[in-house]
Amino acid sequence: MGSEIPIAVTVNGVRHQRSVEPRLLLSDFLRHDLQLTGTHVGCEHGVCGVCTVLLDGEAVRSCLMFAVQADGGEILTVEGLATGNGDDLHPLQRAFRDAHALQCGFCTPGLLMTLVPFLREHPNPGDPEIREALSGNLCRCTGYQNIVEAVKAAARP
């Protein structure tokens, strides 16, 4: 067991101070240390995108980062998207539900966290742009079409 390093991160508006091993992945830190299990893990080599969270507003793959690298940062996970105790869905979450853009839902948190900053930067995207934005996230259930529709709907509420 290596020596531990103190870190402080703000996750979904809540500040956490912990001591962690330098090798602890950010994904494991969020899931196991903070019990924020909405962020999933699918490949642990940065391809599938299901572990995507926002670090200081940018989408990052939490399986490709160490928790210590997030020290001092502000993180948003899927648990922080909806408001009002989780009942008031974010417009993108609503659009996913309305367009049947999820089946097993395992990849969904990563997709949402990828698409939130995308929509911020591309308020009115076309299909090719959306598909390009989605191309770093694997979904095995939906065939992506309904996700594309959901993004379009969320962009034009």
Next chain:
Amino acid sequence: MIGRSPPRNEDAALLTGRALFVDDVHLEGMLHVAFLRSDHAHARLIAVDASSARGRPGVVAVYTAVDLGDYWQPGPLLVPPPPIPGLTFHAATQVPLVKDKARHAGEPIAMVVAENRYLAEDALEHIVVDLEPLDAVVDLEAALAPGAPVIHQQLGSNLAAHVVQHKGDYRQARAQADRVIARRFRYDRGAAAAIENRGLVTHWDARAGELTVWDTTQAPIPLRNGLARMLGLLESQVRVIAPFVGGGFGPKIMMFYPEEVLLPWAAMRLRRPLKWIEDRQENFYATSQEREQIHDAELAVTKDGRILGVRDIFLHDTGAYDTYGLTIPINSQCTLLGPYQVANYDSEFKVVFTNKPIVTPVRGAGRQHGVFVMERLLDIAARELKLDPVEIRRRNYLSPDAFPHDHVILFQDSAPLVYDSGNYRPALERATAAVGYDGFQAERARARAEGRRVGVGIVSYVEGTGIGPYEGARVTVEPSGEVRVATGVGTQGQGHFTTLAQVVADVLAVDAARVHVVTGDTREFHWGTGTFASRSAVVAGSACHAAALAVRDKILKLAGLLLEALPAELELAGGAVQVKSDRGRSMSFGELAVRANPLRGAVRPGTEPGLEATAYFGPDRGSTASGVHAIVVEVDPETAMVKILRYVVVHDCGRVINPVVVQGQIQGGVAQGIGNAFYEQLVWDTNGQLKNASFMDYLVPTATDVPKVETHHIETPSPLNPLGVKGVGEAGCIPTAAAFAQAVEDALSEYGLEICDIPLSPNRLFELIRAAEAAGAAGAAARQTGGAAGAAKR
């Protein structure tokens, strides 16, 4: 509610991160497990020394095969072969940990339990294993050659099974044929690649005497029953929960994976909860796979394209073990017949052991092979007979009055292959119209004038779905008026929380949002088999329907007494019962539920308390869904890249419970089929080492690879269940490769190439194009010198 698409009941939990997946289970004092796996595909295990690993910090235990004692047993044969005359079958099932010999790379040798996963993986490196490598068996044909290394010594060869099924007299049909098309077809191995890997959490509560297992399984109830047997517990002492599962696609129906046998046992010994979550690399070795077959097939036809008979001889790769019996190759054998009138059929297959991970059903489960072979033979026949590929299908379809249609041979469920209902031509005509087939000649010519090569493919298929033996459901109206449904079929994203709710809501005339479905928890419901073979809507749906009808009867009977009316004078509406002629006289379901379960007073003899009923449904045999896929592609002969321009599916799964869910199943299936057809291939070297065991190297289609799919529903109800439904879960991926191959050939028609292998990677297509060009050049040269004209072209 049936036929509508309400918002899914499960989505809020999934969208907000609240949904519980196995890896989300966290228990106090939980330990973590990692496995040491064989580096070699075929090797004798000489010795394992775990003493150093046992002394590592944070390590609680290390187990090898020897430590298991009598608990070490090969797993049960899950699916015994159907009673086909003359059949040969040799069972060889997986073991918990390698004892004598490793039979595929990645087979587990030792299990480490530690305070966290990082420490468990650290300890793996301190286990010393002495393996003596043996020659590996990788190639199917070489596996059966004399002198091949034998994987299971006790069997004397690598033959796992040999099965012959006949219909009619193929030899005579062949003698009468105007033409016989004979080709060799290959279909290679891929991974199911659910985005959630497998995993388990096990907890032994010594005081309660109860073992709880959270498992990513598609079969929680059989898993519970099997674990109870292995561990010497009552079935009631074992609770298996398959919570939200992140995609199944088949491999999660495989049971008694080594980890499933080991974690419950170790949790009971250590008296600590245990967790193991497969990582992606492990998934490429430790989770079952599918699809390698080699077919030598021939089609006997008349000159006007009528099928006289088919003969198919094929090899099926079962990997290192054959736990799932003959399900996959029998699906291939039966599905080949498709929607066609085939009077004479000779089919023979051999199942072969190889030093590769175990093969069990993956979405489609052998059906795509049969479809690929038949559709390709028809395409080639059409070309040789100068017939339109659509027309040759039209001429051979079973007519709508041919049902039920008995194909004589036996299906995977041991029942005769009898199609329940079908009407194939409307689907073909609709697909043809939707994809623009009639105007396609002009479209192709226009594209060609612009230097682009486009092609069209249209193929048909059937899918045997909804097989038995049975499923059950319990429907309860609670005093709140909310309705609860418990059933045994777990869900991996198919929408059971909504579609089964719709079935019950329809009977009870309530909103589907007020019907709360619980699945995959054996404490809630412990009769049933699992989610496989596109059967949940058919079998569990029909059980839900029956249980809801029984509850409806109870509601009407009790309300009749309380409202002083005959049941026939009552109707259900909006969660209440009312008198049809006097709607003011009504009682809510909640009030009735309270009255049905009184605390004092007398209950009439023969009356059951509560508004609850349990019912079961077991079909005699499966229902046969069908459809047509049409695709337009553009191929760049320089780069061999294929772009899909249009994709149309006309699908008939009988009565549609939820059109949006069905559309989603189709769309996702097509995406998987496209991966299968063009991108996904597990590549093994001659030593049985997998060369692309990561998502960097194994290409799952992304949003830029998968087209928009236009889906049309046609409804030919099944007469075999009260809902008239047929399964749909696998359909999307079954004919995709066949459609793809036809369209690519069409786009490259001037090359005269034939696509007989799937996946057709860009590399493989590039080779085919170059070979055709070289042959074409040779042929042209030969013609110029007066040689055999066109010899290079088939």
